[in-house]
Amino acid sequence: MRSFWAMVRANVKMSSRNRGALFWNLAFPALFIVVFGAIFGRGAITTFHVGIAEPASEFGEAAAREMEANPAFMVSRGPAEEELARLRGGERDIVLTFPVAEADGRPAATLYYDMARGPSEAMAVGVVRQTLNELAGGEPAAAIEEEPVDAQDITFMDAFLPGIVAMNLMNAGIIGLSTAFVNYREKGILRRIRVTPFPLTSFIFAQALSQLLVVAAQSIILVALAKLLFGFHLRGDPLAIALTVAVGGLTFLAIGFAISGVARNAEAAASYANLIAFPMLFLSGIFFSMDAAPGWLQPITRALPLPYLVDALRDLMTRGAGLTAVWTDLLVLLVVFAVAMTIAIRFFRWDASGAD
């Protein structure tokens, strides 16, 4: 145990001295926070501009009245084509049409939105959908167990930051760990460790734990920054958040570890890592919602681990939900962890030349 902590201490020390990695892991997400925060404002209230097509059904009229009474919405009415044109022109966040004929007696609505409107669009869609579901008495609501916070309290940063924390966890694992490990292998450091009695599993877990500690510290700094500059509100149970961060972190560390085993050398590891991390970054809903992505993209999005972590962290940190709301996300992440770990162990090599 003493040897394990000696290794963890040394790893944390080395991470803190690795200026380049520190910059990328801290300055990069901090930049996102500052830039996006500056663009979308520290505004306590985000106003969603909703267009409602006329004529609307009875349900539609009720929805319009409800939204008009809510300062989070700015409601305009007009013929469907005009409202849709305004959506495309950027004057509306959302356009709703309410077919007069309600199919099999259920209230119906069609929700139009425009991906190009950027990160706030995901929030707009979420909030409008929630409002409609509530109004319909839970129908056609999906059985989402969440504790919806008042839409008025959710700032842009509240919804944005969990994604940035998730991104950071992913980068630390997929890019950080894989490059560190391949580097250790190519330089012969792994072989040097191998002639000590320190077990490989301890070395790997020490590596994982230290990365996790470093990325947790970074996340705290990012949260503090967002709070200071943009009045970020942290909701949810800190223990549940810590657990989710740990599960997500371990999952991506395992993926990074698997990459380091499969890749022949440092260049290959870097390209695999980027090949996996970058698409995932943009398909995860951190910067814009994937709800409106073309159908063929949906299964791909659902097969990637990052969106699950983003969703879980948003449920916890933005909506203040409890663990019960995110356990399926955590389960998916744990499955990915197990698969990645299996690959990592199968392809593990001590030696760059592959001879032993």
Add this chain to the structure above:
Amino acid sequence: MTTTASDPSTVPTAEPIIEAQGLVKRYGGHVAVNGLDLTVYTGEIFGILGPNGAGKTTTLEMIEGLRAPDAGTIRVAGLDPATQGDAVRRLIGVQLQSTSLFDLLTIAELVELFAGLYGADDSPERVAALIAMVGLTEKRRARVDQLSGGQRQRVAIALALVNQPRIVFLDEPTTGLDPVARRALWATVHSIRDEGATVVLTTHYMEEADVLCDRVAVMDHGQIVACDTPAALVRSLRADATIRARLSGPLPMAELAALPSAIALDCGGDERCADLRLQTTDAQTTLIGLLALATRESVALAGLTTAQATLEDVFLHYTGRAYEVGEPAAERNERRGRRRRGIN
């Protein structure tokens, strides 16, 4: 060809601490170690001498448990590195040939870390003592990435000592060092042995094997061709001396080889034998014959010397060719790597 001749009376104790028999290691089709036998006795400084690519590193790393032999048995203090690796690793200290360390730690931190990994004494006093032993006290707070190659090598040796090992393996500890640093390192190796450890080291420097080692195994093409104390190896040649000269013209090879008392001739692969090396059991009679032959053929001898036989002559005697260090494995691997990546 394999010889394990050894004279136990010349070593401090005659108790074997490492025994290897019939070791074979292949890389693909290439046989790197080819049926090697080896015995190291407790308390000696044992050297493996050979040119680059001879199989020294492979042999050492099989004994350390880093590479699995394709055939043969190894016992380290009675333990099998393949099945009792953990116990073996606690007994040994290792400096690998390609020394690379955690660049972002200081020397003191690195020594402390490795002591921690062994569960050994990692107190500041012990760390300071280890660093002093390799002469890096004034550098102890310097980060590894700020050290010279020789200093890193010494750090690697300090790390090989953190667990007070019974056997210390040093793979080419002095390669790339300047003569002053090399001599300092020899002193360190002696002090390691004086503290009770057995030292097994590899080198491709003849002089180093001669001066530093109690016994030397001469290695070539994956086999040990001779093994004994340096003095006994030279004696075994029955060679009195080596005659060297540069010839201004060709001399008949057959007659050169047949000169009285001559036992081995080396022309470095040159047909004209411009650079002559002749081993002899009696320098005087051979010299008289050589001078007569040169006079008859009107060939001038420049830079004529006779020298006491050395380990180089041992190598020549057992392998049939002059000793050349050859290209270091690191550069060869580097080139191989570049080729693999299609760069050149």
